[in-house]
Amino acid sequence: MSQSISSEDGLYTPSRRYLDCATPEFDVREAAAQAEKGSAEGNPDAQYLHALFLYTGQGLVEDRKTAAETFSIAASSGSRPADIVRAELERNEPEVQERLIRLRLRGEERDTDACRRLFELYDNGSECVSKDHAEAVRFYTVCAENDDVEAQNTIGFMYLMGKGMRKDREKAVRWLKAAAENGSAQAMYRIGKMYDEGLCDSDPDLKSAMAWYQKAADADDPDAEFALGCIYSTPRTRYSDDREAARMFGRAAENGHAEAQYQIGMMYAYGQGVPRDPSMAVKWLEKSCEGEYQQAMVDFANMCFEGQVVPKDLEKAAKWFTVAANRCNGYAQYALGCMYSSGYHFQQDDAEAVKWFREAAEMGEVNSQYALACFCYEGKGTEKNLEEAAMWFGQSAEQGHPAAKSFLGMLQITGTGTGQDIEEGLRNLNEAAESGYYEAQYYLGKLYYEGKYVTKNIPRAKKFLNQAARQGDRDALALLNKIKTERSR
Numbered sequence: 001m002s003q004s005i006s007s008e009d010g011l012y013t014p015s016r017r018y019l020d021c022a023t024p025e026f027d028v029r030e031a032a033a034q035a036e037k038g039s040a041e042g043n044p045d046a047q048y049l050h051a052l053f054l055y056t057g058q059g060l061v062e063d064r065k066t067a068a069e070t071f072s073i074a075a076s077s078g079s080r081p082a083d084i085v086r087a088e089l090e091r092n093e094p095e096v097q098e099r100l101i102r103l104r105l106r107g108e109e110r111d112t113d114a115c116r117r118l119f120e121l122y123d124n125g126s127e128c129v130s131k132d133h134a135e136a137v138r139f140y141t142v143c144a145e146n147d148d149v150e151a152q153n154t155i156g157f158m159y160l161m162g163k164g165m166r167k168d169r170e171k172a173v174r175w176l177k178a179a180a181e182n183g184s185a186q187a188m189y190r191i192g193k194m195y196d197e198g199l200c201d202s203d204p205d206l207k208s209a210m211a212w213y214q215k216a217a218d219a220d221d222p223d224a225e226f227a228l229g230c231i232y233s234t235p236r237t238r239y240s241d242d243r244e245a246a247r248m249f250g251r252a253a254e255n256g257h258a259e260a261q262y263q264i265g266m267m268y269a270y271g272q273g274v275p276r277d278p279s280m281a282v283k284w285l286e287k288s289c290e291g292e293y294q295q296a297m298v299d300f301a302n303m304c305f306e307g308q309v310v311p312k313d314l315e316k317a318a319k320w321f322t323v324a325a326n327r328c329n330g331y332a333q334y335a336l337g338c339m340y341s342s343g344y345h346f347q348q349d350d351a352e353a354v355k356w357f358r359e360a361a362e363m364g365e366v367n368s369q370y371a372l373a374c375f376c377y378e379g380k381g382t383e384k385n386l387e388e389a390a391m392w393f394g395q396s397a398e399q400g401h402p403a404a405k406s407f408l409g410m411l412q413i414t415g416t417g418t419g420q421d422i423e424e425g426l427r428n429l430n431e432a433a434e435s436g437y438y439e440a441q442y443y444l445g446k447l448y449y450e451g452k453y454v455t456k457n458i459p460r461a462k463k464f465l466n467q468a469a470r471q472g473d474r475d476a477l478a479l480l481n482k483i484k485t486e487r488s489r
Contacts, residue, residue: 032059133164242273258291350381386417
């Protein structure tokens, strides 16, 4: 294993063969001599090592001025480590840099404790070093080659994700499998995920993925347990099995997996794969909320608000809507706006409702855009502003909200808060009416009855008014009766 790092492209083997502190060949003086020779020949890696020996006085007479010059020469010749050191020399006080370079030399000597510390430094960055994932991996690979399972797992994941370097699936699989063979459940899960997503030089391979997930689950990895639960809960596949899904979600939930807690909570809520049990649903959904899973916060709050699946509890609904809203969840912000507007749990407060509607609307939440438009149009909780109302109706309508299309259509036809555009207004009203929205049907019927903005057309008016009246719209029914009375005279 000791040669795998030193044989990387660009590294100077004649010097590095004497730099492995775990082998009988370890000889700092010989390594320094070889580095000095390679440096004179213009090899960038030899120049970098030569500079380390000069700076620390290890194997050579200490000469920090020449060391600094040699780091610069090596960096200019393409040595990344030398370029990193050159930047650090300009950045750090001499005593700080001396500790760093001595630690770095120990890392180049393949001292695993030093390599682990260097990984942490460059992986996270600090006041004295800049974050550099490639350099972090370069040192941590020494630990991986010495069967450090955490290093193998971490490096495999970094190659998989391309964290600070190009993605390399071959190296990812190599190191993850090494970690898996050494008992890393997380590595087993990650290999399973690679097969699941088709990242092992093949199309997605669910059979292989499940085999790896099962290995990881047998080692109590909650992510693998959750992944298996998802596979078993997918309907209409050869693996569909609600009971097995519930079992795997339950195991992951017990291991603290917040999304699994949500899934098993929902299964208890609706009796899927397990007997329906509202108390167990509440238990797991609350745990998921406490684990900061936002979907749980929103769904559990909705359930507590409605009181149909779990006991009605407006206090819990308000609590989790508020937590999710403060984490920028648009639906939760909309729900809070509705609660303040209607006086559910909270004291009725239109200004507070507008605050939450506005936050959600600005993030694109369609219902909040419509609600905010209505409040701006009516002057509720904010100053009346027809232009702003039209703008928010427009944004909501663009996302297909039928009521927003209906309201926007009327504003465009009448030129209220926006430029008059009868053709565009009719298009929006017709789209909303075709989707079954009764107010748009009523507005169209009224328009064709009055004949102010469009040619008067009583049969067409009756058609739209009938559509709205069948949905229980009293205004439409009243206008229909008025038309009948007028025609009977």
